[in-house]
Amino acid sequence: MKILCETQLVNRVTQANRTPRAVKSTLAIGYKQRASDANGNTKKELEMVLFTPQNKAGTRYKVHDNIHCVHTKFVLDGKATIGFKQPTENLLIKCDPIQLKGFLQTLKLGMEGKDAINLRLNIAAATAIPQKAQPQQRMTITKRSEYPIKGFPRTLKSLTITNIQLMKLSFEVCSLRNLTVLDVSGNKLTKIPPELGRLSLTSLTLSGNALGEDKDWRWMSGSKLNASLCDLDLSANGLSYFPPLLVKCERLVTLNLNHNRLRHLPFSIRRLQKLRSLHVSSNKLESLPAAIEDLHIDVLDVWGNCFQGFNAEAAQSHVRRVPAAHMPSPLWLQAARAVSSYKISYSATTLPAVLIQLISESPKCLCGKLCYALSPEDLLQRVIQPKFTNIKNLTYSREHQIYSDVVLCGPKCCAYQQLRSLFNIMFP
């Protein structure tokens, strides 16, 4: 009989190493056939063998007249101790209680000289029970033939499926609860199922797909994904606009939107306070929102865009104007403005989500006042090459100026007066 268990070995005499580390072991018991004696009787000798990772060949213990004691008081908890006379060692065993009970009963039968099925193991040739291999945590698929027919191991933490013309992200992938890294770049995905938002992904690579055709970005507002996603790559997807729900992924550190067709970034981008690296090269950006300055960006790549001067109509049209019916009550707006101007710290547990959205996503005047969805008295202006003092590394095409859109809360605002003196021509 063999059992898989954890063991500790203590020498009763030397007491060296009093609390040894428990190691995964195989414990075996059985008869060892001895050569025939002078009378032609084969003699059988009972033996126990302990296999550990340190001793793969096994340590052999005689059983007859060699058991000093057997402690079974905690056998129902899956613990027992067998003391040997030679060597003077105590073997502490921890394992499944039923298996342990069976093993101790077999030992008892053997000590009484009885025969039992469990003792018919050829102990001389016994080997350790193979330990279960580590569960699979990573999988990379780069050919269609490698796509698993029987499904994905539930234990996967990292999954890469690239360049296999994948049309659809299966529900099964969206339900791999242990997944933290997903790369499905270079496929033909046009849609991401909302269920993906239930995964605690830290890194998601979707580059080189066709998600620009998708209008359903609900997966970005999944609470698990929101709370975990640090790196998102949406480059080369034909995006013509910045997905509004993207600003809900507040943990984002790196955002790659290179090689799309974006014309504007929203003012609400200032919600991404953890963002350190923003890549928007090779788009059609005409300007950047001044809100970029509210972030703490280390790397901003805006190379290869179409920065251009003020076009009042176009500039106003990209700012979301909220229909009167959907305007938050003036009280909400007052509350949001108060939290913002007094710099009161807040979290999802202390403020309602509506208020957090107002505070963190509304355009902000240069004077610091929140301008919710640009009310009629607010002004939108575009200035040339603003100083982005918070950005450490800025990459842009030298032949073009960078333009930035600023929001001003009204002609009486001090920031308006300042800008007016700086950019006399642009301000009427």
Ligand SMILES: [Zn+2]
């Ligand atoms: Zn102002």
